[in-house]
Amino acid sequence: MPLILFNKPFQVMCQFSSHPSRETLADYLTIPNIYPAGRLDADSEGLLLLTDDGKLQHHISHPAFKQPKTYLAQVEGSVDQKMLTLLRSGIDLGDFVTQPCEVRQIAAPDWLWPRVPAIRERLDIPTSWLALTITEGKNRQVRRMTAAVNLPTLRLVRIAIGKISLESHPLWPGEFTEIDPSELTRLKANN
Known part of the structure; x- marks a missing residue:
């Protein structure tokens, strides 16, 4: 039962089937029979967990299990x-x-990779960084939340699911690794 940590690049679709104009997970991962445990929209980047275990996939992604997901916006x-x-x-x-x-508001993370293409920034409008942890995961939820308080999201990066994070497993966009079984135990213990 592999559990794969993947750093999904910007504009990559969270699917293995082909897409007419964008890259998909199949362009990066050739491990057979794995599926994403949750999704990130094409405009979002960062941590995606994939597995071939349907129960584990459900446990990671379903809101009933309240698995915290942390984003940098x-x-x-x-x-x-x-x-x-x-x-x-x-x-x-x-x-x-x-x-x-x-x-919470944070300083711009110095460990975060540059986005390609770069974020459009306007000299007369400042940008800020937020770290948000949610236990839901509805469609475009973080973007909609920040927009509701007049802070449109320019860049969104998921950095953690439970205790598994890109800070403890530094990967460049498009890279992946199999997660150590002890981390899987810690993930399940979060509930």
Whole structure:
């Protein structure tokens, strides 16, 4: 039962079937019979776990298990305490209200790889970085949350699922590694 940690590059589709205009997981991973445990949209980067074990896949990705997922978001604008409080307490996005989350403003991470293509930045509008940890994972949730507090997301990188992170397993975009079985035990123990 392989458990693969993959650093998904920007604009890569989270599928193995071909796509008419974009790269897919099949362009990077040739391990047979593995599937992503959760997804990242094409505009998001970072940690993706893949496995051939359906129960494990469900355990990692299903919101019922409340597996925390941590993201770094580069946002357009300056962050204030009111915005952080709103994000922490849950936001009504129209079709659902987000669960409370952990969020803090951080300095630009110096260990993070440059994005290709680079982020569009405007000299007259500052950018800020947030670290957000959520236990849900609805479609484009983090982007919708930051937009709701007037901080449009420019770049979104998932860096951790539970205790498994790209900080402890540094991989460049497109690289992957098989995770040590002891880390799988720690992941399951989070519940």
